[in-house]
Amino acid sequence: MTMTSLFDFHKIKITDTFFGDYQRLTREVVIPYQWDAINDRITDAEPSHALRNFRIAAGLEEGEFYGMVFQDSDVTKWLEAVAWSLSQYPDAALEATADAVIDLLEQAQWEDGYLNTWYTVKEPGQRWTNLAENHELYCAGHLFEAAVAYYLVTGKQKIIDISCRFADHIDSVFGRNSGQIKGYPGHPEIELALLKLYEVTANRRYLDLATYFIDERGTTPHFYESEYEKRGFTWRSVTNGPGWMFKDKAYSQAHAPLKEQQEATGHAVRFAYLLTGAAHLAHLKQDDARYQVCRRLWDSMVQRQMYITGGIGSQARGEAFSCNYDLPSDTAYTETCASIAVMMFARRMLECEGDAEYADVMERALYNTVLGGMSLDGRHFFYVNPLETAPVAIRHNHKYEHVKPVRQRWFGCACCPPNIARTLSGIGQYIYTVHPETLFINLFVGNTWTHQIDGQPLTLTLEGHYPTQDKIAITVDCPKEITHTLAVRIPGWCDNAVVKVNGDPVNHAPIKGYLHLHRCWKAGDIIEMQLPMSVRPVYAHPQVRQLAGKVALQRGPLVYCLEEADNGCDLHNLWLDERLPFTLISGTGLMQGKTLIQASGVRLRALSDDTGSLYQFDQPATEGESVALTFIPWYAWANRGEGEMRIWVNSQRYQ
Template sequence: MSIKFTNFSKRSTIIMKTFYHSAVKLTSGYLYEKQELNRKITVNAVYDRFSDTGRFEAFKFNYTEGGDKLKPHFFWDSDVAKWMEGAAYILSKNDDPALEEKVDAVVEDIKRNQGEDGYFNIYFTVIAPEKRFTDRDKHELYCAGHLMEAAVAYSEAKGKNDFLDCMERYADYIYKVFIEEKSAGFTTPGHEEIEFALIRMYRHTGKKKYLEMAKFFIDERGMRLEEYPGENKMKLSDWECSKYNQSHMPVRKQSEAVGHSVRAMYLYMAMAALAKETSDKELADACRRLWEDTVTKKMYVTGGIGSTHMGECFTHPYDLPNDTAYAETCAAIGLAFFAHNMLGLENNAMYADVIERALYNGVLSGYSQNGKGFFYENPLEINLSERFANPWGKKRLPITERVECFKCSCCPPNIVRVMSSLGNYVYGYEDGTLYVNQFISSELNEDGILCKMTTDYPRTGVISVRAEGVERVAVRIPAWCDSFKINAPYTIENGYAVVKADREITVELDMAVKTVWANTDVARDAGRVCVMRGPIVYCAEGVDNGNNLHRFSISADFGYTVSEGEFGLPEITVDAYKAESTDDILYSNKAPENKMTQLKLIPYNSFANRGESDMSVWIREK
């Protein structure tokens, strides 16, 4: 199925409303199980690791040089803030006094240590107070943004506004320094995030000042060359430094996804949110261009983005290496955020398709089966032998086993907040039509709209929906789905099957195993194919098939069997060939023999849960 881009010039109004997670209760199924794992295990595991590494202690402002406390890092505020936001989402649906007490303790530290002027930062207040708002790349506004998002989430979850009051004071101080006085050493943040946070502050409080601030930071980006302190000057031209954080030109003129991939996604989602709030067609058009460049030229089949470790950046179109793929977990999360906000501008199923691709593959691959380990990077190929070869000049390769905490531990709390707010992505509404964007057994109850969805997706493709308080139900038909059945008359609109809401609607999606080819401009995937079933990307691991996976090949029309897997999703066994040299010499005039065999495939999101092993998403085509 081909999904077409809608022309924004033909639209004059903002469209889809997406329902906030608090209105949606997940009830069963694969993602529900992941959400429960997050609630029962992950949120506390991340808390424990952050406690061990001094992150929570730093909020007490008790570090002294030469003392026994760990020195705060300039992005620790954001690590804790994302954890607090995720905890707030959990508390909005679950009574957990111990978890609530942990959040309240951090809030008390913030209240106690916030400056009289409203400023709050655990690094600059304690370590370098004379350098406040002087260094664009030291994440002050980024940290402020994450604290604001956490404060909004906690206010919504528990009705406690102390944290929100603190962040309103901080936002007011930022307004004074950056907009009224213009006394800061820079104009826009080096790491975007506060832009979207301010829009959330506006939506929650109704105070237009925060929307004005978000617009200021978005409008001013790229309007001038921002200075970099000499000690932090990157070994690139000023223009390249600006490209790294999307400051190389005004945002409304941008067409290419460039620079640090997470920063880019956080900017783009804020641009889309601002376009929605202000009906800004020019900004919406820029979002469409950036979206198209990202997903048609720079996205891995797993929904990962940002292909190089150098700056955690995008590179050029179709440069998607597999073994050195960076594909940061936070970047896949950011892509889902961007797509979600684009759905607020345009009710097109392609955005929900990308949310699905990212969530089930590039996000969950960063999350271990036991709920305690994480990947920062998510490669699509691992060859263990390379890690022990050529020690003097070997290329940089991602780690092969998940860990519980990183020095830069942005991904674990991001997993916490995404898994605890999955309800955000399920439903949407516009003009009498309820949109079913993601397939998760769930119940919706808001503004007189009731809906119950029952499914075991993506284990099966059967989805049942019963809705009240709406005229129509629009069920997304994924782009990967070639055929489907619906028990009612329907029309297809922008990738959705639209049905009258006068009955229980049952949709059956064809979940056949599919062969996938990359665009021929992706050099690293030439002559190779990958396997998908529904939205799930599969991979081969050495633990099942032996290492040296490059010796295997499969034909485009391979035979296969689907069976119950050990990771909560089906596993696939495909008919394959394994190349065997006909003699023992290094080079031969005799072609290798291709012997019939079988190749076991598991969901990509579950690789590296059984120890180190070779792994490959892309398999040679026979």
């Protein structure tokens, strides 16, 4: 049996005050800014050359390839962001620009369907010779994702045709038949994209090809070894020593077949993209064994290797997971793309099972690391997302070489900015999950959406001021009465939620974090929710050695932090007394419209500037000064200049 997860999520109209502002920012600032970036028009920023590479590949210009092996994906992720934006804000001029880019892609495509500017311009004749490193299939995947989005929103076929020609070519090249390459990508992406392409085209070849790539990964004899030998034992990347990717197969989740893997390991984005495809495949095939593999690896990621911000990948080497409970704050890598991949993984797990844990994690990643990856002005970005910074140390200590204390205008490796843009533009895909008998409401993003149930339209209008305020209303409209189950999520951070239907309290217990409301729905029915957003101290597992004796604050889905702009420097000398009441205040300036937290604490000060030796047998004389600590939402840090920041604060409870 093959299911589908293709529903009209692109027809959701976002009315949310919070994400509505983000979508307007994306449309008015981010998409035009990134268009300038991929056209090399941003001064004092690393050049992109991404569109010029396509023009050279199409024979429209002379020149050499410039950029990363995956530079093509910056263009197709931008196209996907445009597509989702057009679903909210029709724009004839922007659509014409996107059409021109699609025409360029068509001109750069080979007769056999192949499309990749690195191999067209830089290494002709070397196609499919270095799958472990060179991202050909990764770039194909982002093209397919953009094609599906653009087709769904505009109805235009050309980019689907381009993608199908390329996918058909890939299907002829890879597989277990004689003459085919028995290989798979170094960077997963095409797996999840092929499944999207399958749902739009109903072409079974794409489902089978995705299944092949997922199942072939990590089998023996190992493909990377034979590929390495065929290249004459040459390796392009020498960042961590020649052949390090080949030697460390866990980096690419290729150390064992996926069904045998026991824990989250390797490059964090690759891991979550691969599991996104695997979970989607489990849903499409209604394969519980595949789902249980995904569940095991999900638990490893979430329960033992995820930051409070929804970030994954704690170490800079390999942008990878470390080991269980190794979650340093100051050197945290937590690439923005990795948290976007967590959202994608969670979305597909929700299709397999209506368990609010997946939506809780999806929400955690979205409201913290994903939003934090972009500045409030939409023109500066984080690739790496630390949970603690001390700029003076960053400037002098090489272990912080990957950490930036302020967001950057662009990157030579610019995967994150267009990934943020496509995620914010397409946020509607994450709000609901459709099961045959139940419609799950995952995120409380204001919207209006009509879903067909047994051929009858059911329109939901969700209103509120989440995540600032705790009241949500969901209004039903339908021409005929419809008997169905609506399941609303009770967030894991929320105690004492109150839910009413037409004013009557709902008293039954949630099932796996969702309150299932089964009834005959009629026009005008309303679900009212109150999700009390108290400020909650958060403590880490005792095995997280870096966080012993520390506490963090969370309100609703938002994680908070101290920043030097509000609290002065030397944040390590501040101690929070979480036993005293917290006060909510309104932010001003760049923090206007945001809810801040004031708390009681102590600042330790040395009684003398001259404390003697670096180490001594007598405790230096200090005094504790009572202070009011101001915490801001962590996603908004580094918008007021360079300064110290930290999420985890010393707790007076442990003094």
